[in-house]
Amino acid sequence: MRITGVETVRVDLPPRRAHRMSFDREGRLGRYVIVRLLTDEGTQGLGEATVLPMWGGDHMRYFGELPGTTVHIIKEYLLPGITGQDPFDIEVIHTIMDRTVKGYPYAKAAIDIALYDIMGKALGVPVYRxxxxxxxxxxxxxxxxxxxxxxxxxxxxxxxxxxxxxxxxxxxxxxxxxxxxxxxxxxxxxxxxxxxxxxxxxxxxxxxxxxxxxxxxxxxxxxxxxxxxxxxxxxxxxxxxxxxxxxxxxxxxxxxxxxxxxxxxxxxxxxxxxxxxxxxxxxxxxxxxxxxxxxxxxxxxxxxxxxxxxxxxxxxxxxxxxxxxxxxxxxxxxxxxxxxxxxxxxxxxxxxxxxxxxxxxxxVPDGPGLGVELDDDRLAEYRTD
Ligand SMILES: [Mg+2]
The missing domain is CATH 3.20.20.120 (Enolase-like C-terminal domain)
Structure with a gap:
């Protein structure tokens, strides 16, 4: 099996209330990039980057990502490096991603989650296995x-x-x-x-x-x-x-x-x-x-x-x-x-x-892969791009 492409969808979900924290007084959660990783065998993997601009490590050692930067990093940097790779070669793929661009763990996590979804679906087992x-x-x-x-x-x-x-x-x-x-x-x-x-x-x-x-x-x-x-x-x-x-x-x-x-x-x-x-x-x-x-x-x-x-x-x-x-x-x-x-x-x-x-x-879900299916109607309702 080979990775052939990626689709990204930017999504905002409607919050129940603001979730105020010391680093974010407005408390606006609910901005996401959903990733669909494509393969030559038709199996698709879902992934997600839960992007928060103000979330980071000590003294800006790690820092926030934004939906736009995440999409850019995935499409322009990560995908060209991993296209043609076998989704099961997960350490190889992480090495390629880290050699292509330093940082951006949320963009890389979205790809990684999608790889596990593909592997689980291909084998008919939940990701925890x-x-x-x-x-x-x-x-x-x-x-x-x-x-x-x-x-x-x-x-x-x-x-x-x-x-x-x-x-x-x-x-x-x-x-x-x-x-x-x-x-x-x-x-x-x-x-x-x-x-x-x-x-x-x-x-x-x-x-x-x-x-x-x-x-x-x-x-x-x-x-x-x-x-x-x-x-x-x-x-x-x-x-x-x-x-x-x-x-x-x-x-x-x-x-x-x-x-x-x-x-x-x-x-x-x-x-x-x-x-x-x-x-x-x-x-x-x-x-x-x-x-x-x-x-x-x-x-x-x-x-x-x-x-x-x-x-x-x-x-x-x-x-x-x-x-x-x-x-x-x-x-x-x-x-x-x-x-x-x-x-x-x-x-x-x-x-x-x-x-x-x-x-x-x-x-914990126990269907193949992540064990979730996207609701296309809801995705269309909440997509922002
Ligand atoms: Mg905490």
Whole structure:
């Protein structure tokens, strides 16, 4: 089988609400590039780049992609290099992509996901079987609260818990005092069995500010503080001074980052993505390095469509060290909603069948490849190019 071409479609999904974070005060999620990778045998693979302009690594070490740049990189740089390659030669293809253009992990991840979809379809097996099998078929979700006023957040958290969610993740990092109030009120409204975590997205201005806020939040039983500050030295300072787990997200994209985190003692846990390292193949390498260092792990995303979420579910299913709850959307199809609030980032999707949601968990799809089909009508409705 040979790769013969690629189609890209730019898609915007309608958001349920803004998802404000310390690095993006407007909180506009829901811009995607969907990739259809073509082969000479007619098998097509789906992939996705979940592009966020303001999402990046510490001190702009890694940085955001835009739908336009992603399409440009895929069509003008990546495709010419990989045309004619066998989709099963995945390390060969990654080497070609990395020799063609440095960086752009989201564009490369879209190709990588499509390659796995092709391989799975060609063999008639789900992608998780190509990645190590199914360690867990149900993936527990954390519901993510963007930055919002306290009462709205409490109402949303209670509604999400009523719909089965067991972990509430709160975006913080703009106003430390307000963040402590938010956590206090959430703890009052939620039972002790509900886990509360916070994510500052590097937002606190110094380790001291972060330490003071997190220590107070720990009195209300937060279990984890994600990326409180920017940079590994600052992260290590916070980690040494707070009782809860500290998780690296923006600081942790590659295997080399995991080794640096270990060297500096900068985090207890990290957030593995399909996209940050440049696709499933590389994410498995990051997971292997992480496993050797003993760091805890979840898989998170950036509110992917059903295509990217499928890739994320296969990554969780196949990776033993992933034990912490994931922030993935509960697939919402207009007219077939599974939840009203829990995990609802946007009001519709572009796949035909939702991933089954029950008891706070999403079920890993088990059809061939990613196990998803595009809904052409919905794709036409939400495409922007
Ligand atoms: Mg995060």
């Amino acid at each position: 190509l990645l190590g099998g199914c360690n867990r078929a149900e993936v527990p979700l954390a519901h993510s609260l963007g930055i919002m006023d306290t009462q709205t957040a409490v109402n949303e958290a209670v509604a999400a818990v009523d719909e089965g969610i067991r972990t509430i993740k709160v975006k913080v990092g703009i106003d430390a005092e307000q963040d402590v109030t938010m956590v206090r009120e959430l703890r009052k409204a939620l039972s002790d069995e509900i886990e509360i975590t916070v994510d500052a997205n590097q937002g606190y201005p110094s380790p001291k500010v972060a330490i003071q806020a997190i220590r107070q939040m720990c009195e209300y039983g937060i279990s984890m503080a994600e990326q409180p500050v920017e940079g590994l030295d600052a992260m290590a300072e916070v980690r040494a001074a707070v009782p809860c787990l500290v998780m690296a997200d923006e600081s942790a994209w590659t295997s080399q980052d995991i080794l640096e985190i270990q060297k500096k003692g900068a985090a207890d846990a990290f957030s593995l993505y399909t996209t940050k390292p440049g696709g499933l193949f590389k994410a498995k390498k990051v997971a292997a390095v992480a496993e050797a260092t003993g760091i805890l792990c979840n898989v998170n995303g950036s509110a992917e469509t059903g295509v990217g979420t499928a890739a994320n579910l296969h990554l969780v299913a196949s990776t033993g060290i992933v034990t912490l709850a994931s922030v993935f959307p509960v697939t919402t199809l207009k007219g077939k909603e599974q939840t009203k609030v829990a995990g609802v980032f946007y009001l519709d999707d572009i796949i035909r069948q939702p991933f089954h949601y029950e008891n706070g968990s999403l079920r």
